[in-house]
Amino acid sequence: MPEAASAQPVRATVGDSEFDRDTALTLREPGVHDIDLSAGWTIINAVNGGYLLAVLGRALGETLPHRDPFSISAHYLTASQPGPAVVRTDVVRAGRTLSTGQASLFQRDEDGREVERIRVLASYGDLDALPDDVRTTAEPPALPPMDQCFGPQDGPAPVDGSSAITDRLMIKLDPATLGWALGAPSGKGEMRAWFGLADGRDADPLSLLLAVDALPPTAFELGLSGWVPTVELTVHVRARPAPGPLRISVTTRNLAGGFLEEDAEVWDSADRLVAQSRQLARVRLG
Amino acid sequence: MPEAASAQPVRATVGDSEFDRDTALTLREPGVHDIDLSAGWTIINAVNGGYLLAVLGRALGETLPHRDPFSISAHYLTASQPGPAVVRTDVVRAGRTLSTGQASLFQRDEDGREVERIRVLASYGDLDALPDDVRTTAEPPALPPMDQCFGPQDGPAPVDGSSAITDRLMIKLDPATLGWALGAPSGKGEMRAWFGLADGRDADPLSLLLAVDALPPTAFELGLSGWVPTVELTVHVRARPAPGPLRISVTTRNLAGGFLEEDAEVWDSADRLVAQSRQLARVRLG
Numbered sequence: 001m002p003e004a005a006s007a008q009p010v011r012a013t014v015g016d017s018e019f020d021r022d023t024a025l026t027l028r029e030p031g032v033h034d035i036d037l038s039a040g041w042t043i044i045n046a047v048n049g050g051y052l053l054a055v056l057g058r059a060l061g062e063t064l065p066h067r068d069p070f071s072i073s074a075h076y077l078t079a080s081q082p083g084p085a086v087v088r089t090d091v092v093r094a095g096r097t098l099s100t101g102q103a104s105l106f107q108r109d110e111d112g113r114e115v116e117r118i119r120v121l122a123s124y125g126d127l128d129a130l131p132d133d134v135r136t137t138a139e140p141p142a143l144p145p146m147d148q149c150f151g152p153q154d155g156p157a158p159v160d161g162s163s164a165i166t167d168r169l170m171i172k173l174d175p176a177t178l179g180w181a182l183g184a185p186s187g188k189g190e191m192r193a194w195f196g197l198a199d200g201r202d203a204d205p206l207s208l209l210l211a212v213d214a215l216p217p218t219a220f221e222l223g224l225s226g227w228v229p230t231v232e233l234t235v236h237v238r239a240r241p242a243p244g245p246l247r248i249s250v251t252t253r254n255l256a257g258g259f260l261e262e263d264a265e266v267w268d269s270a271d272r273l274v275a276q277s278r279q280l281a282r283v284r285l286g
Numbered sequence: 287m288p289e290a291a292s293a294q295p296v297r298a299t300v301g302d303s304e305f306d307r308d309t310a311l312t313l314r315e316p317g318v319h320d321i322d323l324s325a326g327w328t329i330i331n332a333v334n335g336g337y338l339l340a341v342l343g344r345a346l347g348e349t350l351p352h353r354d355p356f357s358i359s360a361h362y363l364t365a366s367q368p369g370p371a372v373v374r375t376d377v378v379r380a381g382r383t384l385s386t387g388q389a390s391l392f393q394r395d396e397d398g399r400e401v402e403r404i405r406v407l408a409s410y411g412d413l414d415a416l417p418d419d420v421r422t423t424a425e426p427p428a429l430p431p432m433d434q435c436f437g438p439q440d441g442p443a444p445v446d447g448s449s450a451i452t453d454r455l456m457i458k459l460d461p462a463t464l465g466w467a468l469g470a471p472s473g474k475g476e477m478r479a480w481f482g483l484a485d486g487r488d489a490d491p492l493s494l495l496l497a498v499d500a501l502p503p504t505a506f507e508l509g510l511s512g513w514v515p516t517v518e519l520t521v522h523v524r525a526r527p528a529p530g531p532l533r534i535s536v537t538t539r540n541l542a543g544g545f546l547e548e549d550a551e552v553w554d555s556a557d558r559l560v561a562q563s564r565q566l567a568r569v570r571l572g
Binding site for chain 1: 539
């Protein structure tokens with residue numbers, strides 16, 4: 001049906017999408033990459049930590065002999081701002097099946113001094129070289145069909161400040177984890193959603209680094225509000241995601257002493273657990 | 287009852303124990319620490335990764351303005367050997383409530399070349415400065431009483447090679463997770479145990495870095511055998527542990543592509559979740 005076909009919106013592809021353009025780095029010299037951090041991935045008053053991790057992850061993928069982040073650990077030092085930034089990368093060890101690298105993102109302050117924003121340590125490999133053996137006991141999150149889930153565009157913006165990132169993402173939250181948006185948080189530290197990029201670009205290992213930090217904070221469902229700054233975020237990419245929407249579940253089991261962990265699982269359309277992450281974040285106790 | 291009292295074995299204390307002596311570093315110059323890695327913490331053919339993390343964590347605690355590891359991420363590069371090693375530490379950022387540091391452990395190969403064994407990125411703070419607020423939904427692991435659990439001394443050594451570390455640790459495994467030792471692994475990726483140091487030293491934030499990597503691999507209960515080398519291990523220390531034995535549960539939910547994650551929770555005698563960790567490890571698929 002040519003009509004139907006021509007009625008299809010043009011879907012962005014891996015390599016030609018907002019996400020790819022906004023994570024693109026220019027190699028100034030070996031180990032030094034320039035980038036202009038996009039304002040399109042800001043939320044409240046900050047550049048999204050997952051977008052920043054994807055930028056650092058991409059820089060490492062272009063530096064190391066292996067291209068896929070198997071385990072990437074980021075420690076967030078100071079709040080990044082949209083605008084020029086420099087990523088410095090180092091090869092720590094180049095092995096046969098795994099290589100390890102380090103990267104740091106810097107920006108200049110008002111006085112022109114370089115300030116380090118994030119430091120990352122990561123082990124890279126080749127996901128396509130892994131055996132197919134899968135013995136996962138984890139179950140995909142139970143999510144209602146996408147048309148029974150809700151996104152930011154379905155209601156008033158639940159947070160003050162910028163929500164630019166919501167225009168770049170397709171997020172459809174499970175109504176069971178939406179109490180906070182209706183003023184009735186469940187008290188359970190859970191957030192579940194369908195996830196994709198708004199322009200239709202399919203997921204790849206780099207966009208998984210964005211996905212694990214893209215949902216509203218579980219703290220909202222615990223009755224807390226405001227910014228939940230990430231101290232440290234580690235992501236394990238376990239498989240190359242199949243095309244189609246992702247399902248993400250984020251769980252917090254231990255809110256204590258003003259800190260909480262957020263454990264994220266990302267499942268692809270083929271029911272494969274493609275990424276696991278954990279972050280330590282700081283909360284303002286109400 | 288003086289008899290009973292005098293019959294008590296002398297318990298080691300924090301600061302004066304095998305663990306403290308074997309993690310002690312000598313400051314050669316600012317940022318350069320010498321240590322002789324003890325052979326007492328080897329298992330199979332390797333120095334235990336938790337002991338090594340404790341060494342690096344101690345070096346960072348002696349370098350940074352804050353002493354407690356809040357989040358410490360280690361990437362394991364090459365296998366460490368007992369004997370001389372050098373730990374190099376750097377202050378990445380010194381903040382008011384959190385500081386971030388980096389550390390690397392080096393040893394010399396046969397040709398006298400320095401080889402990096404482990405690189406660590408960590409954020410430190412002061413556990414005693416945290417508010418008491420606890421809203422944990424996590425439950426302590428259900429463990430039988432200690433006298434109904436079993437340690438290495440209760441049976442033949444289940445692994446080939448060195449088991450020196452078992453003399454330094456008090457580990458009493460839940461019989462429900464001991465099938466592997468009897469040739470009947472449960473197929474569930476779970477390991478649960480009571481844990482302490484054999485000389486009776488109480489736990490502190492540093493010994494928690496050892497605790498999270500001290501149990502037999504969950505891979506054994508999944509029917510796999512042999513060495514399960516850690517690629518990356520991140521530990522969140524969430525509270526200063528109370529005196530007395532710890533309870534540890536380790537869970538693997540995703541064994542795929544020759545890798546698995548091990549999630550550990552450490553609970554203290556006051557039913558407080560004192561540490562959470564996750565590691566990515568490589569397995570030999572049977």
